[in-house]
Amino acid sequence: MRIAAIAAALAAGFMMPATADSYTLNTLDGSPPIVIAHRGASGYLPEHTLGGYELAIQLGAEYIEPDLLLTSDGHLVAIHDTTLTRTTNVLEVFPGRESYAVNAFSLEEIKQLTVVPFGPQASTEYPGFTPSTADPYKVPTFQEVLSFLTGYNAANGTEIGIYPEAKNPNSTLMNTQIIDQLRGAGYNSAADKVFVQSFNFAALLELDEYQRGLGSDMNLVMLGGVGITDGQYRVGTTFLSQIAEVAQGVGVSNNANLTRDFVEAAHGLGLLVHAYTLRPLTAEQSDEQMLRMFELGLDGFFTDYTDRSLASRNALLPDDGSIAPIPLPAAGWLLLTGLGGLLIARRRRTA
Numbered sequence: 001m002r003i004a005a006i007a008a009a010l011a012a013g014f015m016m017p018a019t020a021d022s023y024t025l026n027t028l029d030g031s032p033p034i035v036i037a038h039r040g041a042s043g044y045l046p047e048h049t050l051g052g053y054e055l056a057i058q059l060g061a062e063y064i065e066p067d068l069l070l071t072s073d074g075h076l077v078a079i080h081d082t083t084l085t086r087t088t089n090v091l092e093v094f095p096g097r098e099s100y101a102v103n104a105f106s107l108e109e110i111k112q113l114t115v116v117p118f119g120p121q122a123s124t125e126y127p128g129f130t131p132s133t134a135d136p137y138k139v140p141t142f143q144e145v146l147s148f149l150t151g152y153n154a155a156n157g158t159e160i161g162i163y164p165e166a167k168n169p170n171s172t173l174m175n176t177q178i179i180d181q182l183r184g185a186g187y188n189s190a191a192d193k194v195f196v197q198s199f200n201f202a203a204l205l206e207l208d209e210y211q212r213g214l215g216s217d218m219n220l221v222m223l224g225g226v227g228i229t230d231g232q233y234r235v236g237t238t239f240l241s242q243i244a245e246v247a248q249g250v251g252v253s254n255n256a257n258l259t260r261d262f263v264e265a266a267h268g269l270g271l272l273v274h275a276y277t278l279r280p281l282t283a284e285q286s287d288e289q290m291l292r293m294f295e296l297g298l299d300g301f302f303t304d305y306t307d308r309s310l311a312s313r314n315a316l317l318p319d320d321g322s323i324a325p326i327p328l329p330a331a332g333w334l335l336l337t338g339l340g341g342l343l344i345a346r347r348r349r350t351a
């Protein structure tokens, strides 16, 4: 491996020797931060589609992320917005409807729609990519996403994980179906590659109670922006100490409130910290974002551009892995300078 790169990372302080042959990072358990494909390959293809999830996996995603809502007839579908207008051709297919809310349409109606690309670099095609599924740009049910993923993993010997979100409006029907369908697909325990996330703390409480009643303990993640009240950190309106009683991680907005001090507080309670959402439009932007991920000691990140974020992450890792957390050096500016030098050296070597 890159002796100079390791030396630079050690000097920068985000990586430390654990043994003579291994290293540690600032993450909760010393593992590299995980790459979560935000809404699939949403930077390139229509979001929340089987085609988009498949491309994300081919680009190196370690988890795919379906947002989940209920149709009018009670089916879980993968879609982000509460309405169908931004991401589908619903206005063409169903003109003049009183409401375009997802929960005002039946599954049979939603299956008539096509998901459209959204974003500055998104399209209906990706160079060199041919989806393996029929109708790859329809709104999929959660069941279809799970079947696709478990089938993909079985066929390819992979362990790509899933990171479903219980969206609002939330309900018991939504939460119980999420757990039931995950269990039906073989997910059951904290050791499985699954995180169930929500911005709604009451939903997490219900997910937790329901799955424990069935003997499951899949990982739960509380979403929201970082805040602080009377010196106590919050995610959304819920304090970290409350979250730690029910969840295994937090998914937080990547803004100025997300600090190393917050990450240390969450890690101190045993909580993983994942950040949303990276949207690097160039490799250089991606490298800059990744320096911050490593500086903060984040355990994972949601990205619209899996390939770019993955390349930037891997450029900051030794080839031979690492284990166990370390404290962040006090001199943050020195850390960033060192990491910047590391990336420049890495890119020069690979150019």
Ligand code: G3P
Pocket: 038, 067, 080, 165, 197, 223, 251, 276, 277, 302
């Ligand atoms: O779930 C993490 C992130 O996706 C939250 O933002 O609005 O894209 O679901 P959103």
Ligand code: CA
Pocket: 065, 066, 067, 165
């Ligand atoms: Ca989400």
